[in-house]
Structures are given as C-alpha cells and as structure tokens.
C-alpha cells in the first residue's frame with residue numbers, strides 16, 4: 001500500500017469515527033492534505049460522514065474546487081482549502097457543529113482547556129463571526145474569501161469556534177485532528193457544567209500554560225498510547241478491520 005492509499009483509508013475511518021462519537025451527524029466533514037502535492041487535498045463528496053466510503057473521496061485544488069470530479073461537493077469545502085493554504089504545517093482539518101461547543105460561540109466567556117484531554121485545544125479558543133466582515137449571510141462558508149477570514153481567526157492555533165454554527169479544527173495528522181475534535185465538545189461540556197455548578201461566584205480552574213505545554217511535549221504520534229485511542233475509536237465505529245496494525249503506521253524512515 002502506498003502512503004496515499006493508507007491516508008485515504010484513514011480518512012474513511014476518521015469519517016466513521018467522528019460520526020460515531022457524535023462530533024458530526026449528517027453534516028460536518030474531515031479532510032486530509034495530499035501527501036505528494038501540498039496544494040491538493042481530499043474530502044468526501046456531499047455525504048453523511050457515517051456513510052463515507054473510499055470511492056466517495058474527491059481530490060480538491062487549492063481554491064477548493066474538485067479536480068475533474070462532477071459529483072456534488074460539500075458547500076463548505078472552502079474551510080478546508082483556506083486553512084490548508086494558510087497553514088503548511090496542517091495535514092488534516094475538521095469542520096463540525098457539535099452542540100456542546102455552541103454556547104461558547106455566542107457569549108463572551110471563552111472556551112479553554114479545563115481537562116487534561118482537552119489540552120490540545122491549546123488555550124482560549126477564538127470565535128469567528130462571519131457577520132463582522134460579510135454582513136447578513138446564511139452563516140455557511142461559501143467561498144474562499146470567507147474561508148480565508150476564518151483561517152485568519154484560527155491563526156497559529158488549532159481551532160476556532162464559528163459563532164452560531166460550529167467549529168473548525170486543524171492538526172498535523174488525521175489522528176490528531178480526530179482526537180482534538182472528539183475532546184473539544186467534551187471539554188466544553190465539563191467547562192459548562194463547572195460554570196453552572198459554580199454559579200456567579202465560581203470560576204472553573206483551567207489548565208495552566210505550563211500544563212498545556214507539558215501535555216503537548218509528551219505527545220508522541222507513533223506511540224502505543226496514540227494507537228490505543230485510534231484502535232478503540234475505529235472498533236467502536238465498526239471499522240476495526242480497516243485499520244491494520246500499529247507498526248504499519250510508524251513514520252517511514
């Protein structure tokens with residue numbers, strides 16, 4: 001199997017995982033950058049992630065247009081194109097509407113890491129409001145100008161909330177962006193519950209900068225701990241037979 005075959009297989013698995021973990025439903029999507037052509041990326045045709053198969057994946061150019069494929073793409077593919085354009089270090093992007101993240105897009109209180117597994121959010125999550133620059137829209141990211149404005153909000157970070165809509169997350173690999181996107185709503189839920197529990201006088205205690213840095217430093221992409229989560233999520237999503245073995249995923253020397 002080539003590196004591209006492996007990546008596209010992982011992208012199918014990631015679609016199923018994000019659906020099974022309630023990060024996406026009929027809507028929401030995940031993409032991966034082309035390993036041999038950094039100006040291209042892969043994303044499913046317009047289909048619910050739970051149902052995505054290998055032949056549903058479409059190759060896109062840097063402007064978010066399908067490369068010789070006439071099937072209907074996702075309307076919001078520009079989120080992916082613009083983040084890949086702005087961030088050469090990013091290899092995979094998720095856009096989703098996970099409900100637990102939504103309150104933090106419509107109030108001043110920022111979403112921030114409050115649990116160890118939420119550390120990869122990286123810090124206070126910025127909120128992108130499409131209305132600020134584009135006025136009254138249907139809130140969907142329908143072109144590159146809107147995508148680029150969102151990518152600017154993501155900046156050098158890993159994630160941005162989208163006011164009244166959802167979030168966009170980015171990472172160095174499919175596994176990392178899946179993990180980030182699974183723990184983002186969980187972290188939001190814990191933070192929300194802590195805020196409710198604390199009432200007016202209570203303030204949740206977030207992870208410190210040093211703790212967030214220590215977590216990031218301890219993360220090993222090819223470790224047994226990383227594989228353990230991938231294997232678990234894939235099995236729960238019914239595609240444990242698709243993922244191969246841990247040693248196949250070790251970085252090629």
Ligand code: MN
Pocket residue numbers: 027028076095096097140165166
């Ligand atoms: Mn959306």
